[in-house]
């Protein structure tokens with residue numbers, strides 16, 4: 001099956017998660033489910049950009065260091081004072097940054113351009129009409145769309161939502177992913193390693209990738225290599241799981257608990273024209289949660305996650321941006337690729353020179369090379385040779 005078809009298959013498996021209303025403070029990184037319009041302008045009122053004096057510009061016209069203008073100061077206007085008294089001609093109100101500009105004033109003179117007087121002030125500079133005044137609605141007008149549906153909410157976006165008075169936002173619930181690791185050769189880091197055993201790393205790595213994609217991950221490591229035990233582990237999890245994500249046990253060998261348990265229970269196994277990541281499984285477990293079974297080789301598992309699972313998870317979670325940023329780069333060495341397969345090679349992209357240098361070979365066990373990479377070079381199915389100096393597409397994964 002071509003990569004694009006399998007991408008669509010996985011995207012179709014993961015349906016959009018429900019929308020819930022959450023306090024703004026809890027929405028970081030979540031996808032906004034509806035446009036947010038501003039019920040008030042920002043700033044909500046004309047206010048001072050400086051600590052200084054609110055004046056009428058005509059009253060300080062011609063003021064300078066040599067010939068200051070002396071004005072009485074009847075009022076102090078700290079930020080937060082409401083219903084500020086109007087400014088009478090020929091006077092100045094002492095005003096703080098963020099305080100409402102009083103009716104009658106049309107400029108603010110910064111305190112540094114005065115003697116800082118409290119009951120009267122010597123103003124040593126003129127001020128153009130509007131000087132140091134931040135106008136109501138300058139940033140956001142009432143009724144304007146402040147945030148659009150599908151936005152992955154950033155700190156500044158939470159800030160603007162709060163600034164227009166929003167208490168709760170409608171967001172998609174992050175998909176709940178159950179990450180399973182199986183394999184009798186696997187040992188927990190921290191335990192002694194016998195010859196023939198390896199440390200479990202895929203489960204932990206995929207759970208981290210799920211979280212990085214904005215979904216919830218629950219990791220069950222060392223699920224027994226026995227079909228009945230496998231089903232028993234899944235049973236209590238089904239109601240609280242949107243996606244079961246496994247790695248390993250999908251190729252042609254014997255002792256493949258994942259394949260044995262899932263075949264006939266709604267999951268199909270197939271070959272995708274991709275390297276790494278050829279053997280894949282997917283479907284719905286007994287008509288319930290989606291299942292994606294990734295190959296066990298660590299690089300195959302991570303690359304398959306990037307190409308198939310991450311975009312589908314982000315789409316299901318309501319994010320408009322589901323893909324990694326793709327850049328064009330000049331490759332610093334020749335690459336060869338298998339015919340008829342889309343290849344993803346781990347590499348380092350240098351933004352300063354827009355060059356990309358492969359890390360490690362094509363082997364899908366070369367995890368440390370992947371850990372040292374920051375991108376994937378995407379090599380189309382039709383390409384078998386990429387000469388040094390060619391332009392390639394890279395997915396920025398970091």
Ligand SMILES: Nc1nc2c(c(=O)[nH]1)N[C@H]1C(S)=C(S)[C@@H](COP(=O)(O)OP(=O)(O)OC[C@H]3O[C@@H](n4cnc5c(N)ncnc54)[C@H](O)[C@@H]3O)O[C@H]1N2
Pocket residue numbers: 181182183185186198199200201202203247248249250251252253256276277278279294295296297298300364
């Ligand atoms: N006769 C064939 N053999 C293989 C084929 C094939 O088509 N015919 N495909 C190869 C390809 S390509 C891949 S990819 C792998 C996929 O293998 P499985 O998904 O069945 O995975 P395993 O055999 O269980 O493991 C592969 C490799 O990964 C290690 N592994 C597995 N789980 C973990 C884990 N949680 N943490 C760390 N490492 C893990 C495992 O020890 C193996 O070394 O099959 C090829 N073979």
Ligand code: MOO
Pocket residue numbers: 274275276277278279295297300364
């Ligand atoms: O398809 Mo496998 O992922 O090459 O090692």
